[in-house]
Structures are given as C-alpha cells and as structure tokens.
Amino acid sequence: MASAERGQTKYQVNLRRYLRESGVDRDLIRIICEIANASKYIINAIRTGDLGVAGTSNLYGEQQLALDVLSDRIIQKRLMFSGVVAKMASEEVDEIVEVTVPTNGRYSVAFDPLDGSSLVDVNLAVGTIVSIYEGDNLLQPGRNQAASLYVLYGPRTTMVVSTGNGVHEFAMNQLMEFDLVQENITLEGPARIYAPGGLRSKYTEGTEKFVRSLEASGTKLRYSGGFVPDINQVLIKRGGVFMYPHLNGLPSGKLRLLYELNPMAYLVEQAGGAASNGKQRILDIEPEGLDHCAPVFIGTQESVALAEQFIREQEG
Numbered sequence: 001m002a003s004a005e006r007g008q009t010k011y012q013v014n015l016r017r018y019l020r021e022s023g024v025d026r027d028l029i030r031i032i033c034e035i036a037n038a039s040k041y042i043i044n045a046i047r048t049g050d051l052g053v054a055g056t057s058n059l060y061g062e063q064q065l066a067l068d069v070l071s072d073r074i075i076q077k078r079l080m081f082s083g084v085v086a087k088m089a090s091e092e093v094d095e096i097v098e099v100t101v102p103t104n105g106r107y108s109v110a111f112d113p114l115d116g117s118s119l120v121d122v123n124l125a126v127g128t129i130v131s132i133y134e135g136d137n138l139l140q141p142g143r144n145q146a147a148s149l150y151v152l153y154g155p156r157t158t159m160v161v162s163t164g165n166g167v168h169e170f171a172m173n174q175l176m177e178f179d180l181v182q183e184n185i186t187l188e189g190p191a192r193i194y195a196p197g198g199l200r201s202k203y204t205e206g207t208e209k210f211v212r213s214l215e216a217s218g219t220k221l222r223y224s225g226g227f228v229p230d231i232n233q234v235l236i237k238r239g240g241v242f243m244y245p246h247l248n249g250l251p252s253g254k255l256r257l258l259y260e261l262n263p264m265a266y267l268v269e270q271a272g273g274a275a276s277n278g279k280q281r282i283l284d285i286e287p288e289g290l291d292h293c294a295p296v297f298i299g300t301q302e303s304v305a306l307a308e309q310f311i312r313e314q315e316g
C-alpha cells in the first residue's frame with residue numbers, strides 16, 4: 001500500500017487511487033468521489049460567501065439559497081446521477097428521496113450536507129457528514145454501514161473516511177483533489193481533550209460527575225460548537241471525548257442518529273474508539289425514523305466506558 005506520513009509526504013496518493021488499491025468496491029468509490037466533487041462546490045460557496053438568507057436575491061437577480069440548502073442540492077444532484085445510488089436521506093429533507101434516473105442502485109446514502117451551517121457567519125469550521133449502506137434500507141442500525149466519511153471545511157478542506165478498513169485522512173490540494181495525509185488514525189487511552197455540547201445546567205447527575213472527573217484529571221476543554229471539527233479534533237489529536245448528552249428536558253439530546261451519530265460512530269469505532277448513548281452502543285440502536293435523536297458520548301474507549309459507568313451509577 002502506498003502511504004504518506006503526515007507533514008512529510010513522500011509522494012501524493014489521491015483518494016480514488018487509494019480506495020482502488022485498497023480493494024474498495026467500484027460503486028462505493030464512485031459515491032465517495034461524488035462527495036469529494038460536491039465538496040469543491042460547497043467549499044467554493046462557503047468561501048465566496050453566498051452568505052444570503054434563503055429567499056433573497058444575489059447580484060444577478062437570481063434567487064439565493066442558504067448555504068445548507070445549496071449544499072443539499074449539490075450533493076443530491078451528484079448522487080442522483082451517480083448511477084449507483086438507490087435512495088438518499090438528507091438532513092435538509094423530511095422524507096427519503098428516491099433516485100428517479102436509471103441506476104443500478106446498489107447503495108443508499110444518508111447525509112448532513114452542511115452541519116453547523118450557522119457557524120459560517122462567525123467564520124468557524126463546518127462540515128459535510130455522509131453515511132453509506134449497501135441496499136435500499138436507510139433505517140437500519142449503523143453497524144451495517146458500508147462506509148462513512150466527513151468533509152471538514154476549515155483553514156484546510158479535509159476528508160476523513162472509512163470503508164471498514166481503518167480511518168484515513170485526505171486533504172484538498174491546489175487542484176481541489178484529495179491527497180492522502182495519513183492512514184489508520186487510532187484513538188487510545190484516556191481523553192486528553194473534551195468537547196461538551198448542550199447546556200451544563202441541564203446535565204443529569206451522571207454526565208455532571210463524568211465532566212467533573214474529566215476536569216479533575218486535567219482534560220482540556222476544546223469545544224467549537226461544530227460537530228465535524230469537534231470530532232475531527234478528537235480523532236486527529238488521537239485521544240479525546242465529545243458528548244452531546246441527554247439533558248433535563250431533552251432526554252434524546254440534539255444530534256441525529258442517521259445523519260450525524262451513526263457515521264461518526266462508525267469512524268470512531270474504526271479508529272479503535274467507542275460511541276454510546278450512555279447505556280448502549282450507538283451503532284446498535286434501531287432507528288425509529290429519519291429524525292431519531294440520541295444522546296452521545298464518543299471518543300476513546302476508556303472515556304466512553306467512564307461516562308457509561310457514571311451514568312449507570314447515578315441514573316441506573
């Protein structure tokens with residue numbers, strides 16, 4: 001396997017070639033590369049600032065779309081015409097989208113086209129999250145995913161992807177193509193950083209004790225408010241924990257199983273970490289609908305086990 005080390009790349013290995021040489025199924029490569037292509041247009045829209053609100057017009061009198069709506073259209077169009085997708089589900093759409101053009105339809109894709117889109121206004125990082133299943137059933141446990149990935153639009157645009165054979169990072173080059181940065185990212189040991197979502201005053205007893213134990217052991221707070229950059233930090237720094245817990249008054253937390261939690265849980269497990277709702281593995285949850293939300297504790301195995309322990313002891 002051709003490889004490149006972070007910071008000292010010997011030669012460039014692009015995304016398509018890497019996946020091909022890893023023996024990934026051709027149709028799956030197609031989907032991942034369609035997302036890579038879509039991300040060029042999304043990053044361009046973010047950068048050149050169609051900062052317009054949906055319903056307003058741009059310089060040319062055309063209807064301007066909010067960035068999340070625009071990102072959704074870009075991805076839907078690419079997947080629709082990919083020839084290999086059966087069904088799609090987008091965080092921006094209420095129903096499953098059937099592919100209406102001729103397709104061999106071997107895969108289905110759930111995606112959050114632009115997670116954290118409100119952060120663009122304050123110039124913080126945002127991302128696209130994608131979950132891929134074989135077949136046409138999108139309402140199945142996340143452990144059945146064939147692949148998942150996210151694209152992070154930060155100072156650099158990167159893609160972190162797994163097809164069930166480790167977690168690998170790619171970065172967009174000057175030609176807007178993705179080159180391998182590092183292979184086989186792994187998460188180990190106790191968390192060195194933690195990213196806590198939600199209002200702390202609404203935390204339940206178990207989560208509160210967990211956070212206090214992190215603070216007492218010198219774990220550093222690192223929270224941007226964007227799920228993609230926050231998870232990316234946990235992965236790339238090789239050891240941390242992100243949580244968006246169940247809150248008093250919000251027992252299912254905020255994040256969505258299909259579009260957010262399953263794809264991230266798949267990546268983190270592939271890196272040797274864990275993801276739990278506090279009691280149960282995220283990837284084993286049976287989705288009850290497209291908008292199913294769940295609490296999440298995700299990161300190194302050690303820290304997720306500790307969260308579960310505090311929740312079990314305090315909340316039964």
Ligand code: F6P
Nearest residue numbers: 115116197198199225226227228
């Ligand atoms: O999609 C929801 C989202 O924007 C995530 O990117 C992020 O992790 C979360 O909400 C932040 O929520 P809060 O502002 O409540 O901490």
Ligand code: MN
Nearest residue numbers: 112115116260
């Ligand atoms: Mn989102």
